[in-house]
Amino acid sequence: MIKFTKPHFSFYILNGIAAVVYIVVFLNLNLTVSNEIAFSTPDAVTYKDVADWLAHGVQSESISTRPILFPLILLITTKLGGAYGIWIAQVIFWFLTINFTFLVVKQLTKNYVFAALGGLIIMSNLSLIAMTLHALTELITVFLLSAMLFFLGRKIEQFREVHFFHTCMFFLVLLSILKPVFSIPLFSILFIVFPLFYLRKHWEYPKNILKLFLLLLPLLVQLTIIKTKYNQTKISLISSMTLSEYLVPQGIQKIESISREEAVKKAWSFSSKEQANYIVEHLSTYSHLFKKNITDNITGKSTFLSYPKGHGNVHFAKFMKSYNENTLKVHYAFFILIIPLLFIFLIKKNYSILIFLMFIYGLGAYYVIVTGISFWQGDRLTLGSIGIWACLYPFILFSYFKLLYPTKPKLH
Numbered sequence: 077m078i079k080f081t082k083p084h085f086s087f088y089i090l091n092g093i094a095a096v097v098y099i100v101v102f103l104n105l106n107l108t109v110s111n112e113i114a115f116s117t118p119d120a121v122t123y124k125d126v127a128d129w130l131a132h133g134v135q136s137e138s139i140s141t142r143p144i145l146f147p148l149i150l151l152i153t154t155k156l157g158g159a160y161g162i163w164i165a166q167v168i169f170w171f172l173t174i175n176f177t178f179l180v181v182k183q184l185t186k187n188y189v190f191a192a193l194g195g196l197i198i199m200s201n202l203s204l205i206a207m208t209l210h211a212l213t214e215l216i217t218v219f220l221l222s223a224m225l226f227f228l229g230r231k232i233e234q235f236r237e238v239h240f241f242h243t244c245m246f247f248l249v250l251l252s253i254l255k256p257v258f259s260i261p262l263f264s265i266l267f268i269v270f271p272l273f274y275l276r277k278h279w280e281y282p283k284n285i286l287k288l289f290l291l292l293l294p295l296l297v298q299l300t301i302i303k304t305k306y307n308q309t310k311i312s313l314i315s316s317m318t319l320s321e322y323l324v325p326q327g328i329q330k331i332e333s334i335s336r337e338e339a340v341k342k343a344w345s346f347s348s349k350e351q352a353n354y355i356v357e358h359l360s361t362y363s364h365l366f367k368k369n370i371t372d373n374i375t376g377k378s379t380f381l382s383y384p385k386g387h388g389n390v391h392f393a394k395f396m397k398s399y400n401e402n403t404l405k406v407h408y409a410f411f412i413l414i415i416p417l418l419f420i421f422l423i424k425k426n427y428s429i430l431i432f433l434m435f436i437y438g439l440g441a442y443y444v445i446v447t448g449i450s451f452w453q454g455d456r457l458t459l460g461s462i463g464i465w466a467c468l469y470p471f472i473l474f475s476y477f478k479l480l481y482p483t484k485p486k487l488h
Contacts (some may be wrong), residue, residue, distance in 0.1 A: 086188045086191070086192055087175075087178065089192075090174065090175075090178055090192055090195045090196075091171070091174070091175070093196075093199070094171060094174050094195070094199045097199050097200075097205075098167070098170070098199075098205055101202055101205045101206075101389075101392065102205065102208075104389050104392070105206060105209070105381070105387065105388055105389055105392075106386075106387045106388060106389065107206075107209050107387050107388070109159050109160055109163045109209065110159050111158070111159045113159075113209050113210065113384070113387075114159050114162050114163070114209065114210060114211040115211055116210070116383070116384050117210060117212065117383075119212060120210060120211040120212055121138075122136075122138035122141065122142050123138070123142055123146050123147050123150055123211055123212070123213075124147075124150060124211065125138035125139075125142075126138050126139055126142045126144065126147035127147040127148075127150045127151045127154070129147075130144065130147055130148065130151055131151055139301065139305060140302070140305070140306055140312070140313040140314075140317075141312055141313055141314040141317060142312070142314075143252070143253040143254060143255075143256060143298050143311060143312055144253055144294075144297070144298055144301070145216075145250060145253040145254040145294075146213045146216065146254055149165065149216065150162065150211055153165045162211055163208060163209060166207070166208040166209075166215045166216075167208050169208075169215045169216055169218075169219040170198075170204065170205070170208055170215060170219075172219055172222075172223070173198055173215075173218050173219045173222045173463060174195045174198045174199055175195070176219075176222040176223050176225070176226040177194040177195050177197070177198055177222050177225075177226075177463075177466045177467050178191045178192065178194055178195040179191070179226055180194070180222070180225045180226040180229040180230075180467050181193070181194040181467055181470050181471060181474075183226075183229045183230060184229055184232075184429075184471050184474075185470070185471060185474040187474055190470040190471070190473065190474045190477075191470070193470045193473075194466045194467055194470045195466075197462065197465070197466040197469070197470070198218075198222075198462065198463075198466050200399070201396075201399065201459070201462055202378065202381060202392050202395060202396050202399075203378040203379075203380060203381060203396050203454075203455055203456075203459055204218065204459065204462065206378070206380040206381050206388070206392075207380055207456075207459070209380075210380060212456075213254055213255060213460075214456060214459045214460050216254060217251070217254060217255055217460035217463065218459070218460050218462055218463035219463070220247055220250055220251050220254065220463070221247075221251070221460065221461075221463030221464055222463045222466070222467065223247065224243075224244070224247035224248075224251075225436060225463075225464070225467045227243050227247075228240065228243055228244060228432065229432070229467075231243065232428045232429065232432050233428050235427075235428050235431055235432070236273070238274060238277050238278070238281075238284050241265075241269075241270070241273075241274045242284075242287060242288065242291060244265065245262070245265070245266070245288065245291050245292070246291050248261060248262040248265065249262065249291060249292060249294055249295045250294070252295060252298075252311055253294055253295060253298045253311065255460070256310075256311045256312035256314055256315065257315075257443065257446055258443075259311045260442070261438075261439055261442060262295075266292075295311070298311050298312075299311060315449075316348060318449055318450050319343075319351060319449055320340070320343045320344050320346075320351070321340060321343075322449060322450045322451060322452075323362070323365065323366065323369070323448070323449040323450070324343040324346070324351050324354070324355070325339035325340040325342070325343040326339070326365055326369075326451070327354070327355065327358055327361055327362050327365055328342055328343055328354075330361060330365070331358055331361055366448040366449070367448065369447070369448040369449070369450065369451045370444065370445060370447060370448040371404065372451060373444075373447045373448070373450075373451065373453070373455070373457045373458050374400060374403055374404045374407065374444065374455070374458050375397075375400045375401045375403070375404050375455075376400060376453070376454040376455045376456075376457075376458075377393065377396070377397050377400075377454045377455065378392070378393050378396035378397065378400070378454060378455055379453065379454035379455070379456055380454075380456070381393040381396055396455065400455050406465075406469070407444075407465075410465075410468075410469055410472060413472055413476065414433065414437055414472055417433070417472060417475055417476070418430060418433060418434065420479070421433065433468070433471075436464055436467070436468055437464075437468060439464060440461050440464035440465060440468065443458075443460065443461045443464070444458050444461050
């Protein structure tokens with residue numbers, strides 16, 4: 077178990093560096109902590125609309141696309157400190173993300189150098205720092221992912237136990253009512269993994285059923301809201317809206333050589349079934365666009381290092397553009413590296429590490445791949461996945477280091 081009372085000196089150094097990095101970047105962003113900046117984007121306004129609905133019953137169509145977790149956070153933080161409350165909360169999430177990443181890599185590798193590398197990956201992403209000033213979900217997404225990996229990493233040898241499953245469900249539920257994209261991994265585990273591996277232990281101990289119900293309760297609340305207001309059994313309606321606004325008209329525009337406005341109008345005139353049929357009929361075009369969108373989203377510019385117009389920092393934005401372009405190369409490299417590593421852990425019957433690697437790599441890859449349905453948002457769409465890669469990639473490097481130099485002393 078990790079001892080928090082006597083952390084290694086590198087832990088203090090890492091947090092000291094993080095504080096310096098944040099202060100330097102913050103002071104050079106030409107931004108102020110204010111409602112004007114926090115809610116300067118249309119998406120931030122929609123989260124505020126749902127917060128107003130929760131607090132005062134103000135009706136808004138944003139309820140259909142924005143689940144309740146982040147609006148609840150906005151409601152609490154703004155009550156406590158206004159725009160400063162939002163900013164302070166997000167800065168705390170940023171520091172906690174660095175520390176959780178450091179600790180989980182340390183737990184997995186028993187090595188401070190690779191643990192520090194994980195923390196440095198987080199703090200070197202300047203887009204993430206800029207996001208602390210905006211009322212958007214990326215910071216808390218990264219935080220929840222890093223926290224999930226930390227708590228699962230501590231129990232990695234107990235993956236067959238109910239509490240491991242419950243921990244996983246706890247975080248996936250929170251992530252799903254923050255970003256509906258996580259509902260697919262959540263339901264996959266709930267309806268496939270749970271019956272195969274954990275159902276019996278729940279029936280044998282009814283308290284486990286009650287615990288699972290309590291864990292799922294926030295999800296049920298969100299489902300009830302959408303069912304009551306829109307008569308659909310979904311967490312959110314944002315996926316169908318995104319398809320109709322982005323990927324579907326993107327294909328229509330290219331195939332039929334019409335304007336984007338006409339393509340969007342035509343996409344909205346289609347039913348969900350008609351959209352699916354249109355995509356299937358022009359599968360090669362949509363496959364190309366989908367893959368291009370993913371690449372563009374990973375390598376995109378850092379929108380929030382130069383937003384709103386007249387603010388931000390040009391040099392930081394250029395740095396992040398290069399950072400993002402290199403990130404794509406890193407993803408390709410680690411895709412090649414992880415495959416033989418999975419076979420090695422399988423041969424060695426190290427099932428706990430194997431399952432952990434497969435789960436977190438699959439979740440990270442899914443999060444990045446699904447962004448292919450959208451575009452024009454810079455690196456924001458894939459930004460949240462850094463909460464996974466910052467943990468996973470140092471661990472993969474360490475695993476190869478151990479394989480290549482098994483008799484050498486560990487780095488400290």
